[in-house]
Amino acid sequence: MATSKLAVLALFALLGSVSCQAGGYYDYYYPTPQRPPTPSPAGTHLKVGYYRNKCAAAYVDVEAIVKKHVKATDAGMQAGLVRLFFHDCFVRGCDGSILLDTFSNDTSLTPEKFGVPNFPSLRGFEVIDAAKAEIEAACPGKVSCADIVAFAARDASYFLSAGGISFAMPAGRYDGTVSLASETLPNLPPPFAGFDQLVKMFGDKGLDASDMITLSGAHSIGRSHCSSFTRDRLPPSNTSDMDPAFAATLQAKCRSANAGTDNTVMQDFKSPDVLDNQYYKNVLAHKVLFTSDAALTTNFTSNNLVRAYADFVPYLWQQKFEKAMVKMGGIQLKTADNGEIRKTCRKVNNRT
Numbered sequence: 208m209a210t211s212k213l214a215v216l217a218l219f220a221l222l223g224s225v226s227c228q229a230g231g232y233y234d235y236y237y238p239t240p241q242r243p244p245t246p247s248p249a250g251t252h253l254k255v256g257y258y259r260n261k262c263a264a265a266y267v268d269v270e271a272i273v274k275k276h277v278k279a280t281d282a283g284m285q286a287g288l289v290r291l292f293f294h295d296c297f298v299r300g301c302d303g304s305i306l307l308d309t310f311s312n313d314t315s316l317t318p319e320k321f322g323v324p325n326f327p328s329l330r331g332f333e334v335i336d337a338a339k340a341e342i343e344a345a346c347p348g349k350v351s352c353a354d355i356v357a358f359a360a361r362d363a364s365y366f367l368s369a370g371g372i373s374f375a376m377p378a379g380r381y382d383g384t385v386s387l388a389s390e391t392l393p394n395l396p397p398p399f400a401g402f403d404q405l406v407k408m409f410g411d412k413g414l415d416a417s418d419m420i421t422l423s424g425a426h427s428i429g430r431s432h433c434s435s436f437t438r439d440r441l442p443p444s445n446t447s448d449m450d451p452a453f454a455a456t457l458q459a460k461c462r463s464a465n466a467g468t469d470n471t472v473m474q475d476f477k478s479p480d481v482l483d484n485q486y487y488k489n490v491l492a493h494k495v496l497f498t499s500d501a502a503l504t505t506n507f508t509s510n511n512l513v514r515a516y517a518d519f520v521p522y523l524w525q526q527k528f529e530k531a532m533v534k535m536g537g538i539q540l541k542t543a544d545n546g547e548i549r550k551t552c553r554k555v556n557n558r559t
């Protein structure tokens with residue numbers, strides 16, 4: 208036991224040194240972000256229990272309101288909420304910019320939510336709206352949409368893991384006022400990314416290879432549209448290492464009765480609605496959807512971490528996932544100086 212613990216520790220030490228080269232092919236489609244991101248150290252000004260005593264009425268429990276709304280949704284929507292947090296944080300930081308219906312007050316520019324990686328697949332917006340409406344009625348002008356997204360992702364992880372993933376989410380984020388579809392492709396990793404590209408794109412946000420491998424475990428829940436993986440992962444593609452029987456099942460599911468319909472399949476064929484370490488077993492069995500999932504075995508150190516996560520049922524991964532979610536929640540934070548507390552999550556506040 209002592210030897211295996213040492214092996215895991217050595218693994219994490221080694222992960223710090225995983226290489227960070229970008230792939231040239233992807234550079235063509237996914238150019239370097241126009242504004243070099245400035246990752247803030249995780250949780251710079253954030254605090255656990257930030258909203259305690261922030262509302263005029265002392266009985267208002269902001270986090271409990273969010274939790275109630277998340278609990279009332281189904282497993283699919285909860286998966287959507289976990290992804291919403293990731294997509295918010297990777298574009299302009301965790302600032303609720305993913306929620307805006309327009310660029311700011313300029314309706315001629317398309318906002319993030321309509322960017323290629325987000326539309327039409329990203330879901331959970333209505334859950335955030337409902338939580339925000341109840342919070343705003345009880346505690347006006349105090350609670351940011353960015354924090355509601357972070358709490359909702361935390362709570363969704365809790366419900367989808369039957370309480371196995373349970374952690375405090377620090378808060379105090381401010382909402383951004385800018386949201387641009389053009390910033391989504393350069394910042395959100397594509398499903399056909401290889402290992403070096405993934406390390407680079409997470410590295411740009413202040414997250415290391417170990418965080419990337421750990422957070423990818425979220426692909427043990429939710430669904431994917433067929434268009435996200437058929438081209439590079441299913442026959443006649445010859446670059447895919449997917450298990451042939453698994454590929455055949457996916458092909459059958461993706462073959463649409465109605466031409467032009469983009470079907471969906473579950474990401475984890477074994478336990479699709481449970482957030483657990485099954486994902487890593489699927490990666491090792493070559494039964495995962497994306498090139499980016501399969502890529503986790505293409506690097507020696509990463510492959511060892513995938514094995515450790517698959518084997519240590521399931522606590523090692525759960526603990527690392529909790530830490531990585533908090534770390535992701537600290538990307539490029541806004542403050543009162545460059546952000547606001549939006550009144551509604553879909554619109555920036557009116558300027559007078």
Ligand code: HEM
Pocket residue numbers: 283286287289290293328329330396397398399400405419422423425426428429430431432433434435497499
């Ligand atoms: C490592 C790079 C990643 C890539 C390339 C990637 C890509 C994708 C793609 C293409 C989909 C399917 C979208 C669709 O067609 O419907 C998806 C779904 C999903 N992703 Fe990721 N993702 C990555 C990392 C993450 C991370 C870090 C998280 C959260 C911590 C996450 C959470 C999810 C969830 C929960 C779903 C299912 C959403 C739903 O059912 O609505 N992903 N991802």
